[in-house]
Amino acid sequence: MSELANTRPSPSPNTGPDRGQLAQLFRQFIDPDFVIEDPETQKPYECDGLSMYCEMPLLVVLPETVEQVQQVMKICHQHQVPVVARGAGTGLCAGAMPNRQGVLLSLAKFKRILEIDPLGRTARVQPGVRNLAISEAAARHGLYYGPDPSSQIACTIGGNVAENSGGVHCLKYGLTVHNVLKVELITVEGERLTIGSGGLDSPGMDLLALLNGSEGLLGVVTEVTVKLLPIPEKARVVMAAFDSVQAAGDAVGGIIAEGIIPAGLEMMDSHAIRAAEDFARAGYPKDAQALLLCEVDGTCEEVQEHIERVEQLFHRFGATSIRTSQSEAERALLWKGRKSAFPAVGRISPDYYCMDGTIPRGQLAHVLTEMQKMSEHYGLRVANVFHAGDGNLHPLILFDANVPGEFEKTEAFGAKILELCVQVGGCITGEHGVGIEKIRQMPVQFNPEELAQFHRIKAAFDPAGTLNPGKGVPTLRQCQEYRSIEPPSAEHPAPSSCGGSHV
């Protein structure tokens, strides 16, 4: 127990410079307008995409050179001031929520695409470059960047690395970790490191994989080199409606068994279908219980061949209606409903809360049935969109934040969903990250020894624990607090020894 405590000390109370003194230090090398002290200007930085979690930082700084970032890190390191790095703030786990005693380090000014190598099929970009901007810049060479999170218009590549972001095309094209070749990292001490190379692998431990998804706890990324892929000759999407979730789930299994890896394979349940159709007018059948969107891409011949097989297969699995895109416009329309599912659900409820569990595909019907029971238990509606290809479930819990206690109830419901995901062999987060939001569920997925191992990894990079403190991995103390708040029930036992002295 003592060892664990030592590997992750909380940053000591600020005995160093106060807000004004720190701002003075930064203004010596950063444009004074971008060292932000006043609450009004700081306000936009108080949260990320998960606005239920807010905090005001000590200071916001927006450096514009790597040297300035290094200098910020050195000063913060010297005075043991926490640092929280931030891209576009589109994250959904409060991973970029500021620290009250710390510096919020915005990388928003790092917006340049430094180099595109069309022959080598790579792009070297600054971390504040938007995900979609990479594909837009690469398009004239017939190339694009694979991972496409639904926030891709706004989210930045630096944030994508921090969260190991996915998207609707992961099953075929992978996550961020599969598409990043090299990063430049500023360590907590302010040292500049290059991790990865121009080759496909590097000798030694795979630090590049470790950084992807590390949620800003190990360092600050100041440059990213990504792999670019040739834009497929053709892409078409088949929409199929089913009268039960089970039938749609079986059809998903059928496609995989057929030996086809779709570029995208998405499912929506009846709540999501109706909301999306009312919002986007994509032509979804509103009486369907489940809807599948299956996109196939590749050469023209391959798409033709696979589309026919997918259509036949959906018929065989009892689809009540099938529609295949005949043009790019129609493909875009069919996707529009799915891509606007979140805002669409936002229209049928004052608020919604998006969860992010993963499950083995075969467990889908069971999980949805259980979720329906929970929905009745908590008296809260839930709509489901599902990256069916890779088992990533996004239940959207509908609630009203103005009703006292309803958000707390929503959080409790969400926690139960994540626990269910772990029970059936899945995990608590597929692509949104842990941040602060899911830190309570970490002990459901990991035992104390595993959590301790995470802390030792953290300590190798950040011994004093000043990088994004309190996020990602719960401390021993947090584990104990969660345990005292929520006594284990027979149905959902708490991890047996969370908080036990095992080390």
Added chain:
Amino acid sequence: MSDLTRQLQQQVLSARSEGRQLNIVGGGSKAFMGRQSSGDLLDVGQHRGVVSYQPVELVVTARAGTPIGEIEALLEEQGQMLAFEPPRFSDQSTLGGTLACNLSGPGRPWQGSMRDHLLGIRLINGRGEALRFGGQVMKNVAGYDVSRLMAGAMGTLGVITEVSLKVLPRPACQVTLVESMGLDEALRVSNERAATPKPISAVCWWQGKLHTRLAGARSSVESTVQQWGGEPYSEADEFWRQLRDQQLEFFAGDTPLWRFSVSPTAPQPALDGEWLVDWGGAQRWLRAAGDIERYEPVAKEMGGSVTLFKGGDRSGEVFHSQPHALQTLQQRLKRGFDPDSLFNPGRLYSWM
């Protein structure tokens, strides 16, 4: 076919309490890789067997000592495969060893590597704790990616006991085209082709010939063959297998074998020796006496690194040197997993 996790844990704990170091061995087929290491044998080879295989989930989980051949035979029955084409340097090549060495075959640039297909692991760390990271689902971003950290660590962080991998359907059709051309032209042609949306799955140049493998839907492969021209190679399967397992004549003999992992577009350097270029230019093999100090700047200029893969002096460094800061980080990580330095001392670097 048994679970020996507890016995392995016991062996680790005994070694720890007795101050002994351990040399982790699966099938022993990759004993030639890495630096000479010392330590008592820790045999993982008997900890074997497929734990679960769900074709529809595209996931296989097996104990670390399971031979690669056994897993592939099982997948083949369902028309699936390990898309990273793990090399088998002998029949005994195991899953755990393949992960520790991060070995992938000819299809790697297009289908991904061992580490790319990795979903989760079980591991015994230097405290003798049996830990589980990742899982059996395609996506999992809870906690750090400990699983992939093992890829290429040469067993220095712990004993890998179980591995879950993504599997993929076998392509419906494969055709290999062979064209005569010099290496410079081959690099240009293969990079240009790789930037087009055609179903390429492997590209290798050797002895004045460029071998290009196409894989996917039949219609797609056939139309590409028509567009590019060239004769389909009748002994292609054997060629790719021998390349994967290093059984081509190029790999025979005792001359040191060097591996350059570099940018696929890097111009070919003027170094003496015979070359075989795989991965469309990203993995270049050299047979030459040479020494690592001389090759490192060359590999760096080519955007990557060099390894003395086989033969030569294995008491010196065999992997490309690391900048001081990265060396320090990896030493700290090592201590975090293996505080008493039990596992594979010096196998990766003299300082590890």
